[in-house]
Amino acid sequence: MTGRHRDGQPYEPVYRRVWDGPAKAEAERIDQAWADWTVLYSLGRRSFYAVAAWGGSRPVIVEDPTGDGLEERMREAEMIRATRSAARPAPAPVRRRRGGAGRPSSGARNEEPGGETVSAGGRSPDGRAA
Numbered sequence: 001m002t003g004r005h006r007d008g009q010p011y012e013p014v015y016r017r018v019w020d021g022p023a024k025a026e027a028e029r030i031d032q033a034w035a036d037w038t039v040l041y042s043l044g045r046r047s048f049y050a051v052a053a054w055g056g057s058r059p060v061i062v063e064d065p066t067g068d069g070l071e072e073r074m075r076e077a078e079m080i081r082a083t084r085s086a087a088r089p090a091p092a093p094v095r096r097r098r099g100g101a102g103r104p105s106s107g108a109r110n111e112e113p114g115g116e117t118v119s120a121g122g123r124s125p126d127g128r129a130a
Contacts, residue, residue, distance in 0.1 A: 019043055026067040037074055050074050054081070 027041035048070040052060035062073040
């Protein structure tokens with residue numbers, strides 16, 4: 001058997017190449033500076049990506065080949081979010097009936113947020129307590 005790592009051969013230090021080290025460092029700096037974003041650098045695409053940490057119906061992901069360009073796109077995304085939330089009217093207050101609110105009939109079923117159906121009386125259809 002031949003080769004650098006053959007049994008009985010002395011250890012040889014091997015040069016470790018750091019791929020795109022400055023770009024990775026730039027991504028780390030941006031990630032620390034922007035608390036509401038997770039910033040990544042893709043070696044394969046040689047591009048910066050940022051994923052917004054705020055909730056929404058769809059994830060917000062921006063991409064740019066430079067760190068400065070990525071920060072500009074992140075600012076733009078935050079401005080769009082701010083203008084959309086400012087333009088959205090406030091939700092209407094929930095009106096509740098007085099009296100007679102009682103329990104639903106025994107045949108009525110409500111779906112819980114987790115997707116499990118719960119029948120009236122607090123038990124799921126298979127008899128477990130909710």
